[in-house]
Amino acid sequence: MSVYTPLDPTQMARLLAPFGYSLVDYRAASHGIENSTFLIDATDRQGRATALVLTVFESLDSDSVHPYLHLLAALAADPHLPVPGPLEDDQGQWQITVAGKPAVLMPRLPGEHDFAVDNNRCSQVGALLARLHQCDTQPLLPLADERQRLLSLRDQLSQLPADQQAPARTLLDAWQASPTGHTLIHGDLFRDNLLWQDGRISALLDFYNACLDHPEYDLAVTLNDWCVTADGKPIAEREQALLEAYRANGGTFDRARLQQALAVAALRFWLSRLAGPVSEHSEGQGSKDPEEFARIFGWRMQGLEGA
Structure with a gap:
């Protein structure tokens, strides 16, 4: 895993709240080297289990991140592409700030990493x-x-x-x-x-x-x-x-x-x-x-x- 911006449970619960989620558990993602990525288990306002991903950008500033979130939203709307789009907080914003860095919360799509090749x-x-x-x-x-x-x-x-x-x-x-x-x-x-x-x-x-x-x-x-x-x-x-x-x-x-x-x-x-x-x-x-x-x-x- 790679985590450059560690978050404690209190911080994680606080940043989920504006999206309408309550923290159950979280862990660092096991792959990737450029950003801090967390896999989150949460519940929504109706108490339903929800899988989420938080990405904290380590080398991109807020202005640089915005076009990528716009891209993800566009691709997520394409039924032929299995791409997760950014979630909006209660202010209608995709991008949030975590430890002074831009970040985004997204749904965690089903499936697992599998490095087999054929x-x-x-x-x-x-x-x-x-x-x-x-x-x-x-x-x-x-x-x-x-x-x-x-x-x-x-x-x-x-x-x-x-x-x-x-x-x-x-x-x-x-x-x-x-x-x-x-x-x-x-x-x-x-x-x-x-x-x-x-x-x-x-x-x-x-x-x-x-x-x-x-x-x-x-x-x-x-x-x-x-x-x-x-x-x-x-x-x-x-x-x-x-x-x-x-x-x-x-x-x-x-x-x-x-x-x-x-x-x-x-x-x-x-x-x-x-x-x-x-x-x-x-x-x-x-x-x-x-x-x-x-x-x-x-x-x-x-x-x-x-x-």
Whole structure:
């Protein structure tokens, strides 16, 4: 788990009250490294058991959080997307303040984290991404730019092995120089951002890296987690299952851009993991192993050079 802003039961009960809930119990979420997340058991005003999630944002300010909550509300209204939307307090507000930080309370959708991967699950993920990528972006508020995130990670290039720095910089410069896409992408569809129930996807979580860019970049982030071995080698059958389901559900992609995006996405998460956790004062996981994505980056660069 990762908790940077611990809350005691009195604090938790107090923040639930304006939403009409009474605290029964709560615990820190077992996955995620960027924000403080709590899984809450509560009762509503009619005494009915209710499962909730509280997210306290550790690196986003109030203004930055607002577009994401607007996005979640829009996606939650889509019957084809299992996305939880923000709850309103008694003042009609989605965003609240916890320990001086922006926070949001949401319903906890059914299902559990399950990190098993097979071709069927990859197909489900591909179909889900295709539906997400076809969402209308016109009503959305401006979201953070992934290209700016990549720019902010350039300082971490000096932490790479000496022989990797020049090719990594060349790759990143080429991607940054290309036009930005206009598709809504999740940007972080790792296995810990899905819930499963009876072998089916029951919830798509954590849209705080969402932005507008090329669908190939979202596919690349996803393929690099779902379709590689422990040493980072691509698994062709899983990739094929995911991409075929993506196309079958209306998604389209450019193969050459995808090859480039696979290497860029691997580099992005290598660099962000080298940057470390968002806080030195955390309970639990805090950060993940950069070497995982160093290995994936090596394989993806081989694939790009051989394309």
